[in-house]
Each structure stands twice: as C-alpha cells, then as structure tokens.
Amino acid sequence: MAILEIENLYAYYGMAESLHGVSMKLEEGEIVGVIGPNGAGKSTLMDSIMGLVKTTGSIKLEGREITGLDSSELVNAGVGYAPERAHLFPYMSVRDNLLVGAYTARNDIEKNLELVHSLFPVLRERRSQETATQSGGERQMVSLGRALMTSPRILLVDEPTIGLAPKICAGIADALVRLNKETGLTILIAEQNVNFAMQLASHIHVLETGSVAVSGPTEELKSDPELAKAYFGH
Ligand SMILES: Nc1ncnc2c1ncn2[C@@H]1O[C@H](COP(=O)(O)OP(=O)(O)OP(=O)(O)O)[C@@H](O)[C@H]1O
Numbered sequence: 039m040a041i042l043e044i045e046n047l048y049a050y051y052g053m054a055e056s057l058h059g060v061s062m063k064l065e066e067g068e069i070v071g072v073i074g075p076n077g078a079g080k081s082t083l084m085d086s087i088m089g090l091v092k093t094t095g096s097i098k099l100e101g102r103e104i105t106g107l108d109s110s111e112l113v114n115a116g117v118g119y120a121p122e123r124a125h126l127f128p129y130m131s132v133r134d135n136l137l138v139g140a141y142t143a144r145n146d147i148e149k150n151l152e153l154v155h156s157l158f159p160v161l162r163e164r165r166s167q168e169t170a171t172q173s174g175g176e177r178q179m180v181s182l183g184r185a186l187m188t189s190p191r192i193l194l195v196d197e198p199t200i201g202l203a204p205k206i207c208a209g210i211a212d213a214l215v216r217l218n219k220e221t222g223l224t225i226l227i228a229e230q231n232v233n234f235a236m237q238l239a240s241h242i243h244v245l246e247t248g249s250v251a252v253s254g255p256t257e258e259l260k261s262d263p264e265l266a267k268a269y270f271g272h
C-alpha cells in the first residue's frame with residue numbers, strides 16, 4: 039500500500055481554483071519530487087496535504103482518508119512539514135525552535151534531537167543562538183530539524199534550497215539523502231531547482247498551473263530529450 043495517495047485533488051482559495059485534479063502516489067521509503075515554476079501550485083499541494091487549504095478529492099495516508107483533519111492531527115498521524123520560508127520564532131534559540139516541533143512526540147525528544155544534530159552538527163554548536171541571527175542555510179536546517187522533531191513517517195519539504203548558495207544546497211541534499219537511507223523516511227520535496235530535485239528523487243511530477251503535466255521515474259524523464267529540453271533546461 040502507498041504511504042500517501044492523492045487522487046483528483048482540487049484546491050481553492052475563495053473562488054479561485056489553484057489545483058485542478060492532481061493525483062500522485064508515494065511508496066514507503068521513496069523520495070518524490072514535485073517541480074514547477076512560481077505559481078505552479080507546489081506550496082498549495084503541500085498546504086492541502088496539511089489541511090490548510092480548502093480541497094475536494096482524496097488524500098490517503100496508509101489507506102486512511104486524511105482530508106478534513108487539522109494540522110495537529112496530521113502531525114500526530116505522522117506527517118512532518120517543513121514549509122517554505124521556515125516561519126521560525128526569530129528571538130528564540132535554535133534549541134527552543136526545535137523543541138516547538140516536539141510537542142507531539144515528547145517521548146522521542148532526546149532521540150530526535152540526536153538525529154537532528156547528527157544531520158546538522160552546526161545546530162548543536164549553535165543551540166543557544168537566536169534564529170534571527172542565523173544564516174538562511176542554518177535557518178533551513180532548523181526548519182527541517184523542527185519537522186523531524188515530530189517523529190514523522192513522511193516528511194513534506196517545500197523549496198529547501200530557495201535563496202541558498204550551491205554549497206549549502208549540497209549540504210541539505212546530503213542530509214535528506216542520509217535521512218532517507220538511514221531511517222527509511224519517505225520524503226516529498228517541492229522545488230523550482232530542478233537539478234536539486236532530480237538529484238534526490240526517484241520519481242518526479244511536473245506541476246504546471248495547478249495540474250500535473252508530466253510524471254515518471256526521474257531516469258526516464260531525464261533520458262527523454264523532448265522532456266529534458268522542455269523542463270530541465272538541457
Ligand atoms: N493565500 C492565497 N490566496 C489566494 N491565492 C493563492 C494563495 N496562495 C497561493 N495562491 C495562488 O495559487 C497558485 C499556486 O500558488 P503556490 O504558492 O502554490 O505556487 P508555488 O508553486 O508554490 O510557487 P512558488 O515557487 O513561487 O512558491 C498561484 O496562482 C497563487 O497566486
């Protein structure tokens with residue numbers, strides 16, 4: 039059974055329809071990429087899974103319908119979310135920002151902190167620093183770390199590389215790959231950075247103005263010259 043299955047998902051902001059019948063499946067242990075330009079609907083898809091947007095259609099977590107659940111119920115059900123633009127508490131320390139994520143998984147605090155620190159050692163060194171004074175890359179690490187503090191079974195990551203230098207992106211990519219390999223965590227990544235997404239994901243869905251234009255195994259999409267030219271810039 040797929041860990042996450044989305045079928046015929048429509049999303050609405052007031053009268054405006056922003057997703058027009060999106061379907062996709064994630065198998066347990068997979069990294070899946072959703073790529074697309076500004077306004078394609080990547081964040082709307084993530085917010086829809088988290089119950090933050092009005093939707094119709096079906097979203098199932100391990101076979102159980104989760105549409106209608108609120109965000110805290112979804113976190114309890116095992117969905118971790120590192121949203122675009124982090125939304126950290128700027129005047130709280132790194133450690134306290136991480137602990138905000140731990141309210142649903144109190145028993146696992148030490149274990150999860152250990153995992154976060156092993157992925158991002160700089161967060162251990164800087165645990166007392168206010169996040170307001172951190173670099174963009176460090177804040178992105180705190181955001182991912184905070185989502186991991188909820189002991190997720192599936193992690194949603196929205197544009198982890200936005201505004202970051204290539205070297206920092208490579209560090210984030212390494213951490214996500216390690217996380218997936220070492221803990222088997224299923225990861226859904228939304229990215230405009232096509233190379234970043236293709237480097238990590240086994241399957242890619244290309245979103246265009248609220249619909250899935252193309253889907254498939256990353257290797258197949260890469261080797262199709264028409265698609266590569268249209269979507270991947272080479
Ligand atoms: N809060 C909102 N109210 C109304 N419309 C919205 C809202 N958020 C997004 N939209 C619209 O929904 C569509 C999809 O936006 P979304 O933010 O999901 O795109 P995105 O792929 O995440 O883009 P980006 O790469 O810029 O983050 C856009 O047309 C956008 O204007």
Ligand SMILES: [Mg+2]
Pocket residue numbers: 080081082122196197
């Ligand atoms: Mg977005």
